Amino acid sequence: MGLYLLKRLLATIPVMLFVAVFIFLLLRLTPGDPAAMLAGDYATDAQIEEIRQKLGLTEPLLKQFIIWFFNTIQGDLGESFYFKKQVTDLIAARLEPTLSLSIVTILLTVSIAVPMGVIAAYRQGSWTDRLLMGFSALGFSVPVFVIGFALVYVFAIKLDWLPVQGYKRISGGLLPWITYLILPSLALSVIFIAFIARMTRTSVLEVLGEDYIRTARAKGQTESKVLVRHALRNAAVPIVTVIGFAFAILIGGVVVTESVFNIPGLGLLTVEAVLNRDFPAIQAVVLLFSLVYVLINLVIDLTYTLLDPRIRY
Amino acid sequence: MAEAKSEYVLEVENLTVQLPEGLDRDKAIQNISFNIRPSEIVCVVGESGSGKSVTAQAVMGLLPSELKPVSGRASLEGEDTLAAGKARLRELRGTRMAMIFQEPMTALNPVARVGEQIGEMLEIHTDLPASERRKRAVEIMESVHLPEPERMVDTYPHQLSGGQRQRIMIAIALVLDPALLIADEPTTALDVTTQAQILKLIKEMQERRGTGVLFITHDFGVVAEIADRVVVMQNGCVVEQGLKDGILGSPRHSYTRMLMASVPSMTPPEREPVNGSHAVKTDLLCKRYGRAGWFGGGRVVLAARNVNLHVCKGETMGIVGESGSGKSTVARCIARLIEPTSGSIHLDKTEIATLPESKLREHRRKVQIVFQDPYRSLNPRRTIGSSLIEAPLNYGANKKKAIQDAYELLDLVGLPRDSMDRYPHQFSGGQRQRICIARALMVEPEFLIADEAVSALDVSVQAQVLKLLDTIRVRYNLAILFITHDLRVAAQICDRLVVMQNGIVVEQGPTREVYANPSHDYTRLLLAAAPGGNVDFGAGAASGKQMQITGG
Numbered sequence: 001m002g003l004y005l006l007k008r009l010l011a012t013i014p015v016m017l018f019v020a021v022f023i024f025l026l027l028r029l030t031p032g033d034p035a036a037m038l039a040g041d042y043a044t045d046a047q048i049e050e051i052r053q054k055l056g057l058t059e060p061l062l063k064q065f066i067i068w069f070f071n072t073i074q075g076d077l078g079e080s081f082y083f084k085k086q087v088t089d090l091i092a093a094r095l096e097p098t099l100s101l102s103i104v105t106i107l108l109t110v111s112i113a114v115p116m117g118v119i120a121a122y123r124q125g126s127w128t129d130r131l132l133m134g135f136s137a138l139g140f141s142v143p144v145f146v147i148g149f150a151l152v153y154v155f156a157i158k159l160d161w162l163p164v165q166g167y168k169r170i171s172g173g174l175l176p177w178i179t180y181l182i183l184p185s186l187a188l189s190v191i192f193i194a195f196i197a198r199m200t201r202t203s204v205l206e207v208l209g210e211d212y213i214r215t216a217r218a219k220g221q222t223e224s225k226v227l228v229r230h231a232l233r234n235a236a237v238p239i240v241t242v243i244g245f246a247f248a249i250l251i252g253g254v255v256v257t258e259s260v261f262n263i264p265g266l267g268l269l270t271v272e273a274v275l276n277r278d279f280p281a282i283q284a285v286v287l288l289f290s291l292v293y294v295l296i297n298l299v300i301d302l303t304y305t306l307l308d309p310r311i312r313y
Numbered sequence: 314m315a316e317a318k319s320e321y322v323l324e325v326e327n328l329t330v331q332l333p334e335g336l337d338r339d340k341a342i343q344n345i346s347f348n349i350r351p352s353e354i355v356c357v358v359g360e361s362g363s364g365k366s367v368t369a370q371a372v373m374g375l376l377p378s379e380l381k382p383v384s385g386r387a388s389l390e391g392e393d394t395l396a397a398g399k400a401r402l403r404e405l406r407g408t409r410m411a412m413i414f415q416e417p418m419t420a421l422n423p424v425a426r427v428g429e430q431i432g433e434m435l436e437i438h439t440d441l442p443a444s445e446r447r448k449r450a451v452e453i454m455e456s457v458h459l460p461e462p463e464r465m466v467d468t469y470p471h472q473l474s475g476g477q478r479q480r481i482m483i484a485i486a487l488v489l490d491p492a493l494l495i496a497d498e499p500t501t502a503l504d505v506t507t508q509a510q511i512l513k514l515i516k517e518m519q520e521r522r523g524t525g526v527l528f529i530t531h532d533f534g535v536v537a538e539i540a541d542r543v544v545v546m547q548n549g550c551v552v553e554q555g556l557k558d559g560i561l562g563s564p565r566h567s568y569t570r571m572l573m574a575s576v577p578s579m580t581p582p583e584r585e586p587v588n589g590s591h592a593v594k595t596d597l598l599c600k601r602y603g604r605a606g607w608f609g610g611g612r613v614v615l616a617a618r619n620v621n622l623h624v625c626k627g628e629t630m631g632i633v634g635e636s637g638s639g640k641s642t643v644a645r646c647i648a649r650l651i652e653p654t655s656g657s658i659h660l661d662k663t664e665i666a667t668l669p670e671s672k673l674r675e676h677r678r679k680v681q682i683v684f685q686d687p688y689r690s691l692n693p694r695r696t697i698g699s700s701l702i703e704a705p706l707n708y709g710a711n712k713k714k715a716i717q718d719a720y721e722l723l724d725l726v727g728l729p730r731d732s733m734d735r736y737p738h739q740f741s742g743g744q745r746q747r748i749c750i751a752r753a754l755m756v757e758p759e760f761l762i763a764d765e766a767v768s769a770l771d772v773s774v775q776a777q778v779l780k781l782l783d784t785i786r787v788r789y790n791l792a793i794l795f796i797t798h799d800l801r802v803a804a805q806i807c808d809r810l811v812v813m814q815n816g817i818v819v820e821q822g823p824t825r826e827v828y829a830n831p832s833h834d835y836t837r838l839l840l841a842a843a844p845g846g847n848v849d850f851g852a853g854a855a856s857g858k859q860m861q862i863t864g865g
Contacts, residue, residue, distance in 0.1 A: 211419040217375055219434050219485065220406035233424050308424055309469040 001305075004313035008301070012294045019290040020072070020283075024065055027279050034081050034277035055081060068283070078280035082273065087284045090269065097167045097265035100177070101257065102250045105185040109192040110243060116193070117200025117239075118227055124205060132197065139194030148187035148260040155183060165262040184261040188254070192246045199242045203235035210234070236307045244300035248293045321348040321388070322492045322525030323372065323410075328385035328395075330367055330376065341367040341380055342549040349493065349525040354516070356528045356536045356557075358572070359546035360771035361742070365529045368546075369495045371395070372527070373412055374402040390492055408438050411486035415498035417478035421470040427454075427481045428466030434488050453484045457514060475636070476507035480514065487518055494519065495527045500535060500844075504635035504798060509842040512539050531771060533576045534801070537561060537845030545569045561848065575772040576850035577779075577801035579843060581824040584808050589626035591659070592760050592792030593647060596621055598656035598666070600642050600816075616642040618816045619656070624760070627790040629782070631807030631824065633797060633839065639816035640796045644762045647794070648680045649673055661759065678708055681753035685765035687745035691737040697748055698733035704756045715755070722751040725788075726781060743774030750781060754789070761785075762794045767802060779806050800843045804828060812836045 035052040036043070043051075052058055056067070071078060077087035120132040156164040162183055168176040207213065208231055216230045251266075258267030266285060273281035304311045325348065330341040342364035349355045357365045370376045372387045374394055386393045389410055394402065406412075414420040422430060431450040435441050441449065447466065454462035457480040470478055479499060486494055496515060500508040516539060519526050530536060536543055536557065544554040545566065553566040564570045600617040617639045624630040632640040646653045649665060658666040665676055684690040691700055701722070702715040720730050726747040737745055746766065753761055763782060767775045783806065786793050797803050803810060804824060811821040812835065820833040831837045840846065 211414060211416055212422040214375065215414065215420045215482075215485075216422070216433075218373060218406055218412045220403040220408070220437050221433065222403065222437075229425075230422050234422065310423060310471045 001313055005298075005302075008298050012291070012298075015294055016287065016291060019287060020069065021065075023283050023286045024068065025061075027277075027282060028061060028064075032277045034279060037277050038081060068280075072287070077284040080273075080278050080281045082276040082278040082281070087280050090281060091266070091284060091288065094264060094266045094269045096169065097263045098251065098254050098258070098267060100167075100170065100181060101184055101188070101254055101263060101265060102247065104178070104181045105188045105192070105250055106243065106247050108185050109189040109196060109246065112189070113193040113196035114200050114232075114239065116197040118204055118232060120197065120201040121204035121208060121231075122223070122227055129201075133201070136194040136197050139190040142190070144187055144191065144256055145260050147190050148184070148257060151183050151187050152261075165260075167261075167263045167265070184257050184263060187260070188250065188257045192250070196239065196242055196246060200235070200239050203238045204231050207231045207235045233307070237304055237311075240303050240307060241300055244296055244303070248296045251292055252289050320350065322351050322353075322390060323349040323527065324386070324388040325368070325372065326386045326388070328368065328371060328387060329383050330364075330371055331381045331383045333379045338549065340549050342371070342546075345385070345546075345549075345551055347544045347551065347554055349527055351492070351525050352520065352523045353541045354519060354526040354528055354539055355542045355544060356530055356540035357544045357546060358530055358533065358536055360531060360572070360773065362548070363546040364549035365546050366497055367549075369412070369497050369527060369529055372493075373406060373410060373495060374399075375412075404438070407434050407491070408489050409491050410493040410495065411489070411491040412495040412497065413479070413482045413486050413499045415501050417475050417482055417502065418470075420482055421478055423470055426467050426469055427473070431466075431481070431485050431488055434485055438489055449488065450484075453488045454481070457481075457484045457487075457518070459484075474507075475503055476510060479503065479507075479511050483511075483514060483518065487522065487524070490522055490524075492525060493527065494524045495529075497529045498531070499528075501530070501532070505800065505839060505842040505844070506635060508535075508844060509538075512844065515539070532844065533561070533573055533772075533850050534843060534845030534848070537848045537850075545572070561850075572772060573850040575776045577772075577776070577799075577805040578850070579801055579804055579828070579840075579846055581804040581807075581828050584824070586823065587625050587628035587808050589628060589790070589792075591623045592626045592628075592661065593794070594623040594659045595643070595647070596657045596659075598643065598646060598658060599654045600639075600646055600651065601654040615816050617646065617653075620813075620816075620818055622811050622818065622821065624792040624794055626759075626792050627786060628808045629786055629793040629795050629806055631795045631797060631803045631810045632813055633800060633803050633810060634813035635798060635839075637815070638813040640813050641764060642816070643813075644682070644764055644794055644796055647760070648682055648762060649676060678704075678756045679759045680762065681756065681758040681760075682762040682764060683746070683749050683753050683766040686769055687742050687749055688737075688769075690749055691745060691752075693737050696734055696736055697740075700737075700748070701733070701752055701755055704752070708756060718755060719751070722754055725754075725785070726751045727777075741774075743770055743778060746770060746774075746778050747781065750778075750785070754785060757789075758791070760792045760794070762796070764796045765798070766795075768797065768799060775802065782806065800839060812839070 033048070035048045035055060035057060039048045039051055056064060068078065075088070079085065080087050080090055083090055116132050120129045123129045152164055155162050163180055166180055168180045170177045204227070213226060213230055216226045254265060254267035255270055256267070257263070258265045259271060269281065270285050272278070273285065305313065326346050328345040329343050332339055332341045345368055347355065357368065359365045367376070367380065371382050372389070372394055374397065376382070382395050385395070387395050389405060394405060397405065421427065428447060428450045431453060432443070432446040435446045435449055451462045451466050454466060459465055459477060459480050465473070470481070473481065499515070500511050503511060512535065515526065518524065528539060540557040542555065543557050543560040545552050545560065545568065547568045553560065553564065553569050560569065561573070564573060598617055598620040599615070602614040602616055620643055622630070632643065634640045642651070645651045646666070647658055649668065653666045656666060657664055660676065660679060668676060698716070698719060701719040702712065705715040705718065706712060719733060723730055723732055728744060728747055732740070732748070737748070740748065767778050770778060779802065782793065785791060795803070795807055807824045809822065810824045810827045812819050812827065812833065814835045820827060820831065820836050827836060828840065831840055
């Protein structure tokens with residue numbers, strides 16, 4: 001197990017290396033000059049060239065890469081072209097909103113989707129099942145920004161129950177924090193609820209046909225315990241897999257939701273950085289997202305061993 | 314609660330269960346009546362589709378929702394379980410009636426510790442605290458003779474053997490001392506030696522606790538071993554019931570007689586020794602699974618160790634042994650489905666053990682396999698015709714010729730020619746196995762491997778398929794490697810026999826000799842463990858004479 005963990009952690013190194021090279025080259029090969037952006041519309045060529053020199057963009061590519069690479073592995077992600085701040089500080093400031101949004105969303109998703117899926121599986125073919133799965137198909141087909149605007153229109157503008165947009169830090173109190181998060185989390189969770197509910201239904205249905213379910217009933221166990229203790233526990237591996245992926249996609253996919261709800265998180269930072277050709281910020285955010293992705297995958301794999309004693313590494 | 318305690322633990326009266334519409338018959342079981350006294354084992358025997366499992370599920374209230382009991386009663390100590398509400402049924406299950414199932418590999422929850430699963434019974438039906446539940450679990454595990462119950466109570470099912478799991482199932486069923494134990498084919502999936510131990514255990518537990526047992530089986534050997542009384546079922550009806558000696562000694566109903574006559578005899582018939590040239594020969598064949606880990610953590614299993622065997626043209630050679638003995642490993646090496654670790658395999662004159670992947674194609678044609686489960690070895694979405702001609706077409710045969718061959722093989726295996734356009738689900742298990750045999754013969758193999766090919770079939774069907782295999786062996790002068798755990802089947806079909814244990818060939822020789830004078834202890838153990846080994850059903854029933862029962 002320890003050995004496995006070590007191997008997996010070592011395996012993240014080449015992945016991150018590849019991402020680093022890829023994003024570095026991609027940014028330099030796509031059109032758009034950060035110096036020109038910074039200089040503004042009325043700058044002369046000489047002014048732009050001066051900025052370019054100051055940013056170190058006149059150096060050969062390889063040299064630029066090596067400098068950035070060695071700084072990065074020492075924890076120095078450089079200074080943002082656009083914000084004129086250390087990228088590490090920038091990210092640290094933006095991490096809380098994004099994490100809050102992702103975690104609240106995933107909790108909301110799991111607490112709705114899993115019971116939905118289990119009930120649909122238990123009542124397979126009934127009206128309940130059709131209703132739940134119909135809702136899930138609907139949730140799947142409506143884009144996030146449509147749901148977001150619809151929610152804002154109804155709950156924020158018409159009913160005035162919740163704020164339209166923005167973010168309050170958790171240090172300012174739990175209640176304001178959560179009231180600002182409810183609508184964006186709900187908007188973001190709909191598609192994941194749809195997906196995970198379906199997945200849960202399928203996995204539970206498959207397990208309900210197993211012999212040990214019959215054994216549990218033969219013991220005189222109640223249906224609710226048969227479902228949770230015997231069926232759901234055995235169906236958990238595929239469900240946890242999609243929950244993990246959902247979480248990873250969420251963190252990467254907050255860009256749209258954060259724009260709609262104007263939440264100052266990593267998503268918004270990404271948008272701003274890309275629009276301003278802010279190379280150090282873009283590189284750092286992309287690296288961070290890939291690292292999170294790799295680590296979540298590792299956590300999913302380790303969770304399997306907790307859920308199913310037959311899985312050992 | 315029933316006021317007047319009946320003298321019976323279970324009384325089934327005129328029980329009828331309706332099947333959903335559109336099936337080949339409209340009642341799953343019809344007017345079934347029988348009863349079980351305390352301390353009595355009643356065996357319900359019949360082939361698949363006879364309604365024996367439906368009867369058990371009806372009593373337990375575990376029928377699938379499509380099946381409805383429409384009339385009759387099933388009184389458990391005087392209380393009709395068919396009339397009981399859902400909550401009452403849950404109370405009764407486990408406390409007064411309990412059930413064990415055929416497949417100990419799947420009947421236990423794989424993600425819960427076995428101690429928890431025993432304890433769950435106590436948790437549902439008693440107020441015992443967790444520590445007490447654990448103590449009771451250890452006690453009952455001890456009484457079903459599980460080794461080191463204190464340690465085993467915390468293991469998961471996959472860490473136990475099939476026999477141990479079945480003991481856990483029995484422990485779960487008996488922990489609350491039910492009046493009635495329903496055992497649905499509890500030993501069918503087990504090895505003979507394990508089967509013998511589990512049968513002994515059920516008998517011991519039942520005698521000690523005075524439990525009435527409803528024992529469902531298709532195996533007359535098991536009946537002879539364990540039953541007090543016997544109920545014979547066919548197509549949902551009871552055709553005959555009575556004391557064991559009466560039924561086995563002088564069966565009155567023709568169906569009972571037919572069933573018993575189909576049970577292969579433990580006495581191998583006289584067979585001409587086959588002196589063909591070697592179709593297959595292995596030398597010092599070894600197969601090792603797994604590999605050593607970095608720090609010695611890896612697990613290595615020697616599934617086959619220095620196996621020397623040969624099969625002549627026109628001969629059926631059997632490999633017998635328990636699960637894990639390596640019999641299937643040897644067959645898979647010969648078919649080159651897996652790569653042998655060392656040793657050589659000669660097919661005719663070609664060395665195939667080391668044949669590279671690119672040269673295996675021609676080899677694949679020469680060796681064909683018929684698998685155990687005819688339900689899963691045919692593609693459900695292809696017609697029989699397309700399954701049959703697939704292999705010859707792969708080897709470049711002319712389509713017209715292939716179809717012609719397919720028709721002829723269907724004639725040979727005794728299926729109508731219009732089967733070509735039908736799908737596997739439209740056939741019974743026996744018919745499917747015939748299709749599988751025809752499929753194997755389509756490419757004119759030199760060597761046929763039958764891997765437990767009749768184990769999943771009912772006895773009457775089994776007899777027919779065995780006859781078919783013998784016919785094709787003679788007709789094509791085919792070498793057949795017949796893998797089985799069933800010593801009765803082996804006795805009837807094999808010219809020669811190899812006995813394997815833990816990857817090693819412990820004995821080989823002509824079948825008659827091995828059975829008459831087993832030279833190895835393990836062979837003797839296997840022969841002794843065969844249930845009802847002292848009863849010769851086939852011989853006795855066929856001649857219509859009084860059955861000879863020797864010894865116990």
